[in-house]
Amino acid sequence: MESATVVMYPSPEMGHLVPMVELGKLIHTHHPSLSIVMIIALPPSKTAGPTTIGKYIDATAAATPFITFRHLPPVALPPELSSHFFVDLFFEIPQLYNPKLHDALVAISAESALKCIVLDFFTTAAFEVSKAIGLPTYYFFTSGASGLCNFLHLPTLRKTTPDDFHGLDVYLEVPGIPPMHTSDMPGNLFDKYFVSAAGDIAESSGIIVNGFAGLEERAVEALRDGKCIPDHPTPPVYVIGPLIAAGGGGDQAGHGEDECLRWLDSQPSKSVVFLCFGSRGVFKREQLKEIAIGLEKSGQRFLWVVRDPPPADENELSSGDFDLEGFVARTVGKGMVVKNWAPQAAILGHDSVGGFVSHCGWNSALEAVVSGVPMVAWPLYAEQTMNKVYLVKEIKVAVPVRMAADRFVTAEAVEEAVRELMEGDGGRTVRERVSEMSDRAKAAVEDGGSSHVDLYELTKSWGCHGRKGSENEIL
Ligand code: UDP
Numbered sequence: 001m002e003s004a005t006v007v008m009y010p011s012p013e014m015g016h017l018v019p020m021v022e023l024g025k026l027i028h029t030h031h032p033s034l035s036i037v038m039i040i041a042l043p044p045s046k047t048a049g050p051t052t053i054g055k056y057i058d059a060t061a062a063a064t065p066f067i068t069f070r071h072l073p074p075v076a077l078p079p080e081l082s083s084h085f086f087v088d089l090f091f092e093i094p095q096l097y098n099p100k101l102h103d104a105l106v107a108i109s110a111e112s113a114l115k116c117i118v119l120d121f122f123t124t125a126a127f128e129v130s131k132a133i134g135l136p137t138y139y140f141f142t143s144g145a146s147g148l149c150n151f152l153h154l155p156t157l158r159k160t161t162p163d164d165f166h167g168l169d170v171y172l173e174v175p176g177i178p179p180m181h182t183s184d185m186p187g188n189l190f191d192k193y194f195v196s197a198a199g200d201i202a203e204s205s206g207i208i209v210n211g212f213a214g215l216e217e218r219a220v221e222a223l224r225d226g227k228c229i230p231d232h233p234t235p236p237v238y239v240i241g242p243l244i245a246a247g248g249g250g251d252q253a254g255h256g257e258d259e260c261l262r263w264l265d266s267q268p269s270k271s272v273v274f275l276c277f278g279s280r281g282v283f284k285r286e287q288l289k290e291i292a293i294g295l296e297k298s299g300q301r302f303l304w305v306v307r308d309p310p311p312a313d314e315n316e317l318s319s320g321d322f323d324l325e326g327f328v329a330r331t332v333g334k335g336m337v338v339k340n341w342a343p344q345a346a347i348l349g350h351d352s353v354g355g356f357v358s359h360c361g362w363n364s365a366l367e368a369v370v371s372g373v374p375m376v377a378w379p380l381y382a383e384q385t386m387n388k389v390y391l392v393k394e395i396k397v398a399v400p401v402r403m404a405a406d407r408f409v410t411a412e413a414v415e416e417a418v419r420e421l422m423e424g425d426g427g428r429t430v431r432e433r434v435s436e437m438s439d440r441a442k443a444a445v446e447d448g449g450s451s452h453v454d455l456y457e458l459t460k461s462w463g464c465h466g467r468k469g470s471e472n473e474i475l
Contacts, residue, residue, distance in 0.1 A: 011122035095125040144211035145219035149176035176222025214440035270354030294414025372438035
């Protein structure tokens with residue numbers, strides 16, 4: 001049998017790379033004769049934490065020999081690029097790597113039958129290359145089905161909504177999701193790169209979604225009915241998750257990890273609220289103080305992942321260590337503060353954790369759902385504000401935190417939200433719901449479950465045939 005390869009091209013951000021690697025593992029588990037090549041084009045240090053990504057790649061390469069990481073040779077980045085907004089860079093850098101990608105794909109196809117390439121929307125520039133060589137192109141959408149509804153609908157929304165929509169006090173209607181207030185839509189939604197990526201995805205051979213049908217029923221239905229792109233056929237949508245990494249993919253990057261899991265071992269069941277704001281979440285000093293006061297007043301047990309605040313003044317080189325002003329000393333026994341990074345997925349899976357204050361990153365939300373942990377939704381930036389709406393209003397696994405128009409959250413609001421989550425009626429309701437969703441997540445990935453069936457359909461579209469609802473496969 002000739003060897004066959006699926007090429008994947010993630011954006012080198014932990015929140016995109018880790019689930020793409022999990023997708024590679026899933027595909028290989030079901031079709032062991034398929035090998036996975038993961039293309040890596042590392043960005044300049046401004047756009048990510050390459051040390052963490054580098055460590056993660058090394059550890060994954062050692063543990064999963066069927067995934068080969070192929071680093072594209074570095075390209076010279078034009079000096080003017082350094083002034084570009086960092087989200088634009090996510091799109092622009094892959095464009096510069098296209099010639100190298102072309103060479104890599106030609107080399108891979110000389111060694112093995114190339115089935116397809118799976119892109120991230122940030123690496124959509126590569127579609128030009130895959131089209132030119134006639135390679136079927138799929139996208140892996142690392143947010144859920146609701147996010148995909150919104151994304152695919154962007155070009156349509158663009159035609160009917162003013163550019164300065166942020167100042168409006170209206171709800172935007174998008175098929176498959178609740179009405180979205182303009183203040184919950186990211187300000188750069190109509191960025192030319194996003195709108196054009198949405199157009200590319202609509203032209204692809206298929207879209208793979210990290211979620212499961214039972215979590216976002218209405219959104220999945222709207223996608224399958226082609227409602228989100230009214231003037232164009234929607235490619236096949238494969239909802240194959242939840243794909244999450246044990247340890248959140250961050251095992252290699254952490255500090256004091258064993259210590260916080262050991263501390264959790266000594267806490268009562270479901271008693272601890274966990275606070276963590278993704279791989280990039282950073283708060284100013286004033287906000288950190290409010291969180292500390294609110295947590296202490298709430299009287300709840302807590303585990304809080306804290307990063308130093310950014311320098312107050314641009315000219316300051318470093319903020320130095322943030323002094324939590326006796327907070328840590330006063331709350332010994334009741335709480336624990338971890339600097340920078342903690343093994344989130346393992347923490348959420350720990351029996352002592354009863355609630356999660358989250359920035360609403362999609363990977364974090366899935367990890368909470370899988371572990372059946374209810375959330376306080378505290379979005380910080382980008383699509384997180386939209387995720388908050390799905391999690392609170394549609395999926396109903398989170399209670400919102402009360403925030404000001406500038407997104408500042410007072411100590412009273414922290415206290416109120418944490419108490420509500422851990423002791424209130426709202427918390428009880430979302431706890432029951434997330435527990436049901438956790439059961440649905442398990443059922444989705446079992447033989448014959450919705451995600452299992454979608455995976456079967458996906459790999460069938462690559463010419464790999466297994467029996468639906470079975471581990472058996474014939475390539
Ligand atoms: N994560 C972690 N420890 C931390 C912070 C983040 O393990 O201290 C992991 C988390 O479990 C998740 C990922 O990093 O898998 C963050 O992805 P998400 O989509 O939630 O947010 P992003 O970082 O992309 O904003």
